[in-house]
Amino acid sequence: MTVFLHAIAGVLTLLLMGLAGYFMAYKQWITPDNKSLLPKLVNYISLPLFFIYNLTTTFSKDKLLHLISGAAIPFIAMIICFLISFLLVRLLDIRQNHRGTFCSSFTNSNSIFVGIPVTVALFGQDAVPYALLFFFANTTLFWSLGNALIQSDANKKSCWRDYLTLATLRKIFSPPICGFLLAILFILLNIKLPAFIMDTAKYLGNMTTPVALIFIGATLYSMNFRKISFNRDLNGVLFGRFIIAPLITFIVASFFPIPTLMLKDFIIMASLPAMIQTVLLSSLYKADVEYATTIVSLTTVASIITIPIYMLLFSFM
Numbered sequence: 640m641t642v643f644l645h646a647i648a649g650v651l652t653l654l655l656m657g658l659a660g661y662f663m664a665y666k667q668w669i670t671p672d673n674k675s676l677l678p679k680l681v682n683y684i685s686l687p688l689f690f691i692y693n694l695t696t697t698f699s700k701d702k703l704l705h706l707i708s709g710a711a712i713p714f715i716a717m718i719i720c721f722l723i724s725f726l727l728v729r730l731l732d733i734r735q736n737h738r739g740t741f742c743s744s745f746t747n748s749n750s751i752f753v754g755i756p757v758t759v760a761l762f763g764q765d766a767v768p769y770a771l772l773f774f775f776a777n778t779t780l781f782w783s784l785g786n787a788l789i790q791s792d793a794n795k796k797s798c799w800r801d802y803l804t805l806a807t808l809r810k811i812f813s814p815p816i817c818g819f820l821l822a823i824l825f826i827l828l829n830i831k832l833p834a835f836i837m838d839t840a841k842y843l844g845n846m847t848t849p850v851a852l853i854f855i856g857a858t859l860y861s862m863n864f865r866k867i868s869f870n871r872d873l874n875g876v877l878f879g880r881f882i883i884a885p886l887i888t889f890i891v892a893s894f895f896p897i898p899t900l901m902l903k904d905f906i907i908m909a910s911l912p913a914m915i916q917t918v919l920l921s922s923l924y925k926a927d928v929e930y931a932t933t934i935v936s937l938t939t940v941a942s943i944i945t946i947p948i949y950m951l952l953f954s955f956m
């Protein structure tokens with residue numbers, strides 16, 4: 640019961656920060672014209688610095704090398720989830736212009752905007768390195784295979800493999816990934832940054848959680864949930880996000896000797912909402928933006944229920 644109450648408290652903390660964003664959108668302090676500043680602030684400034692500060696202050700070279708072996712778990716689990724999603728696309732007869740978005744949302748979770756805040760709220764700073772490993776695998780696969788799949792939704796005559804180009808693969812190296820890799824390099828080369836740089840990284844990095852959740856709250860305010868239709872295109876994604884992905888992660892992790900905290904965080908990370916970037920890519924490639932937006936919004940709301948459930952299940956592990 641203590642674990643469950645802790646989960647509820649953690650989720651309520653996240654919810655209140657999200658409600659702050661919802662209220663700001665309601666008051667028109669955050670509008671469609673200025674809302675894009677928030678993800679840019681997280682993506683280009685706070686999150687890369689968050690990674691640099693937390694990794695370099697948490698790990699030694701030996702500890703890092705020992706930890707990195709665990710990165711194989713999310714990679715393997717997500718590849719299996721992609722394969723399952725390809726199969727379900729056929730079995731459920733998912734609409735042609737939804738298939739790429741379906742597969743990507745089925746597999747990839749919101750490890751940036753939701754994953755880090757949830758990890759800190761539920762498990763504390765000790766679990767952040769595990770969240771970063773999951774983030775690395777998740778982001779790599781989303782910006783390569785996931786990106787190509789979403790792009791293929793806009794052209795019925797082409798295959799997703801046609802979009803796995805060098806230009807697409809370059810998008811893997813987003814600012815957060817570069818911040819992550821730079822931090823790894825500093826640790827491996829035993830480079831110590833000056834105190835004033837580390838302090839700057841600490842203060843700006845600490846903005847990540849509240850700014851990300853304010854953005855999510857503002858996004859939810861703009862959604863019309865009355866238009867949501869629970870068909871197989873949507874239900875299949877919900878099934879993948881909250882049941883199949885965490886289950887596959889648990890099965891894969893059982894073959895590796897990893898700490899219990901890493902296992903729990905990987906499962907939570909696998910059960911998070913679909914990536915917000917799915918909507919951005921759908922808009923960019925002229926795919927079905929309404930379908931992508933519905934997935935992101937509904938899975939975000941549903942996670943308020945599913946996260947405490949998983950935390951309760953952890954009490955029996």
